[in-house]
Amino acid sequence: MKFPRIYMIALIIVVVAAVIVATVFLTKPTTPQPVEKVFVVGTTYDPKTLDPALVYDIASAIVVQNIYDSLVGYKPGTTELAPKLAERWESDETASVWTFYLRKGVKFHDGTELTADIVKYSIERAKQLQGPPAFLLDVIERVEVVDKYTVRFVLKYPFAPFPSLATFVIFSPVPPNATNLEEKPIGTGPFKLELWKKGEQVVLVANKDYWRGPPKVDKLIIKIYPDPTTLRVALEKGEVDLALGIQPQDIEDLLKNPNLKMVSKEGLVIEWLGMNQRREPLNNTLLRKAINYAIDYDYILNVILRGTASRLYGPLPPAVFGYDPEVEQYGYKYNPELAKKLLAEAGYPDGAGLREFELIISSAERAERKDVAAVIQRNLKEIGISVRIVDLDWPSFLDRLFNHDFDMYMVDWFPDYVDPDDWIVPLFASYGLNLDGYYNPVVDELALKARQITDPKERVKIYKQLQRIIVDDAPWVFLYVPKLYVFMQKNVEGFVLYPAYYIDFYPVVKV
Amino acid sequence: MSSVKSRFFRELLGIKRIRYGVIILISLAILSFFVIVFSPFEHDQISYNVHLPPLSRSNTTWPYILGTDNLGRDVFTRTFYAFILDVSCGLAIITLSGLIGLVIGLVSGYLGGLVDSVLMRIMDIVISIPGFMLAIAIAAVLGSSIINAVIAVAVVTIPVYARLVRGMVLSVKESLFVLAAREAGLSGLRIITKHILPHITPIFITQATMELSNAIIYIAALSFIGLGAQEPTPEWGLMISTARRYIREAWWPAVFPGLLMFLTILSFNLIGDGLRDYLDPKKRLSTGGVG
């Protein structure tokens, strides 16, 4: 009986598979040893655009911050401002006219020299482009060129935090005659763009004549791993020198890994649960206080987030200027008995007569949020308050948030500039975003005052007062401040982590 | 009358495949019933008041047979709670999309011409729209819950049935007995129900049981982006997409729901296969169809 054809085909397939497996094992590919010093960064962030006037997401900011320089920078590893393209700056006593003195001899990648009129052109271009971050420039009335290296900003109203605003990417000068900056960026920064395969990787080359001296690595490759599990595997196998976006669950194992190390820093982002005070019964302060006492914060921090976040007691994160350490004393802690007592005082003994609250979240934007929400749901159920979790994709969530179509929500807040003003005004002043319908005239008035004073000591006193009032009104459940952490191979030196998540690859080197 | 019925069921169970399938399915159903009634844990009970760390798998503590998930909830209990929910979702989807797809397939296959091309082009459109986009739109209109996920998945899988049925109707349409029926002046509807339908039912049922697994997996995919079941509902998709993040540390919260899902779908497929053989006119219980 001739060998039936089916067996032959099956045989061929088996042989082909064997060949593939053999090549896979025998020829263990030698990792490429290119002559130049290459540094590979793995990240879960996928950059969208490289035009500083359009950038408003972390992913794009990470790349753009290494191609462009903004006017003002930070002292390494801190939130203190430091000179960058502007050597120094000053303002008039009303803090509404700011003058910046530019560094001399700074060149763009295409050779043009940085001058004041280029800064003026860049700001006006950004204003005219009306990209997502353009609202940050609303405070600027007009830009004046004082002389070749001095530029003056006349503001519409007194604004003390203006220099910290000038650290934002939108303040990065761009060459006047350049076109298609979204894809072919030309900046003054330490790296130049060589190639951008969207969704796959960004390849940057060292800018040899950078004004702070050439960066230590010749080529910087930023590879995109949408899934943190894959990023962790790449890190463990040494395919990636530094990883941004490792998930909290993997930290314990990675710390045990001998040839890896972690750098971490207190963050500035705050995560909270907001309550809609426009709706019955959440306008009842006692009820909100009861909810605050019912949450087991330690379980969330230690078991769910595995120590990757520190507790938030009030409206401001600990790392920002003006934070009041006493808030940790008068802030809310897990106390279910007190919660039950307050709930009864509020008129709902054991939750009797309370309707079910709808808590909207978006876990697509931050995966751990789903677990935290489940713990909160369980905690509130134990004192008699039932909560229904609704997980939405990010824009649907935002749409309901801005239409105030929720009982409770969970979200985090990323500061545009490191100043208490960028937390208090938008989140608690009734003339700010006013997400929760929280209205306290004293808070409104103090917030406005603090914004106009230039004397830091005065401002700190006002913000301390504000924190006490807000915590007492309990508009929110103050949850946590995620720590920033970055993993890298043992032989990576020079990387400095900034609280404002400013990622600088300039000093990085592989020993 | 009873003898015929009992013979029918005896015949049905006589087929090896159906027997295996039914045994697995019934044992799973009974097990989940017992778990729901007797499990010491509510499906969403977080273990911290029992002081057992999540993601632990200690077989010393009896109640946690399969260990706990990332919130310390008992995986064993939740996996079997999810059995009821997912099987009903899966069945709802295949019935919904199956019936609509069957009707579209029959009508367009049998009538052909303009009707056929219009219906098929509509199917092309439905297929080319990304399923999860439809799910978000439905969730936006009706609010995101498991029911909308079922509707979204059903709508997206209609073309699968429509195109398959149409293909089969086309090849059956030409065969002798259909032509004979048409010559005998039977109405289109009677021809479809009496002649074409029984002929294509076997393959259709097989496809439906196969689509059941796709349905459950699609619900899981929607949970992956938070549009399927919501916390704390125990649903395989939600459990697996959450547990996936802990897979390196604890594989069981992800693998066991996957395993139970496989067993359920295997049982449906064995039953579907057995039914296909049973319902096939040629292989009916007589001597294999030969006089």
Added chain:
Amino acid sequence: MAKSIVQYVFYRTLQSLLSILGAIIIVFILSRVLPGNPAVAILGPKATPENIERVTREWGLDKSYPEQFILYISRLLRGDLGDSYIMGYGVSKLIAERIPASFELIIFAFIISLALGITLGALAARRHDTKLDLTLTSLSVLGFSFPTLLLGVLLLIFFGVNLGLPVGGRLDPRYSVKTYTGFILIDTLLSGNINAFIDALIRIIPPALTLAIPLGGLLLRLSRNSILEVMMQDFVKTAKMKKLPEKVVMYKHVIRNALIPIITIAGLYFAVLVTGDIIVETIFAWPGLGRLVWEAVMLRDYMVIQGSVLVVSIIYITVNAIVDILYMYIDPRIRE
């Protein structure tokens, strides 16, 4: 026979254009139904009403839907798929970069699943109701009932950690390879870098397997059942009566008749795979079309959504047209 095919093809392309237009209209409406818009998606919690209003005015999203649609169609007719709101540059370039990656993965997965699916299906059919048949059926069910999410992660860990092979992405970032065709396997060969080729070959296997195992299982079951169905037909007895060699009976008579249901489902799943499996592309960091559509919907980037759904529906319709033409080629009865 030739005339009827040409006429049929012309008639089909006309229909296809109609359904592409249908797809565009439905996606246009559907994307506007989704809550939120690109400005909200990017501004996040900072999306104050003035910010949104200003940005949407800039992007022309404040115009009425019909106006926006007419503008979109007029640009489309000139072959311009428009610019992405959030990324600011051409949608066609964005999609063009993603298609080769998606196609390379799908074709690789399809070859594996078709070859395994049909041959094992034929084997199971020939030996139906035996131990081998039952094991093959259970294997096939294991294949397509296993959640892709889990399968992907397990394969990633098995290949990456246990076997220690390169995994994730299309190529080791340190290789720099010029893109000629966009197909990584071809480009690495063209640039003569064998090490890069092997690296790319190893990296494509796990994602391809994650797609091929469920599809292979499905095709195995389908071909087994439809081959069994055909084996019971009378003309197979005639073929056996002619004492033709076993393989002629199986291939010339049985499988050819069993192909129609198989082609239908294979064609359908090729099209479904074109939108890529978001999960596979996410887990294996594969820059495919699936992830692009996913991110576009998540950011409500209407232009990218419409552009990619347009491209996907074109691909789908061509695949379907091919399937229908294959019908006609295989079955003369449908030819009239």
Added chain:
Amino acid sequence: MKPLEIRDLSIQYLTYRGWVEVVSYVNLDISEKNEILALVGESGCGKTTLGLAVAGLLPLNARVASGYIKIFGKNASSNSVKVAVIFQDALTSLNPLLTVGEQIAEIYIYHFAKSKKEALKEAEKVLSEVGLPGSFINKYPHELSGGQRQRVLIAIAMALKPELIVADEPTTALDVTTQAKILNMLKSIVKSQNIPLLYITHDLALVAHMADKIAIMYAGQVVEYRDKQALFRDPLHPYTRALLSSLPRVDVEISELKTIRGEPPLPGNFPRGCRFNPRCPLAFSKCFTEEPSIRAINSGFVRCHLYA
């Protein structure tokens, strides 16, 4: 060596209730090369199964429980034996996707090692022998009429140059005029080319014209085997008599056709004793307890206690 020799043949089918006997203990022969043996019985009596067994085409779920079939001394199921079969419904017996020419030519390709072109020429030749135009090699089965399709089956049978032809109700689906043409062609082939024919039918009228020898089958057993003239002149077995009497006579005016009361039993629940006893007018005590054995009589045999 006899063209066909069937000894103590029993065939069983595997159904969902286990093995069921369909053909029990059959003994039949064809002794002459150009002899036509007719196998007559109601549907479900196992005649088609017997025909398939002779052609070695039993389905997978069937088995030969006892006895053997030899064709010119060679076992029926061996590959070297060439038995052609003409099925009842030509439409389903022809591959719908291949042209008629291809389905005939493949015999020449695989059996007589002819090239595709030569094989097609041979196909044209054999088609004209069965009275079909040569151009039909490019036609598909669904494009032909019932009669033409039946002729194609005969062409296929002739192309095979078989040692024996089995015709399983070849003309049942045809109108009477085409039926006569087909049967005459079959008879002339058998007589002129000396190929023995096993002709399976339920229609006694056709048998009178076609057959040399006749075997009557009932419930899986051959109950009577006689020469044609002898059987028609002097039918022995009560079932044969009943069959003959229900044949309408053209010359006799009758108001109602005579039928046999009751139904033929389905395989798996054959009655005890003689299987015809529930419907046999002459059945007596022995018929209900003992199974009758074969009794040889002039030029044949009968299986009935009346002649024990």
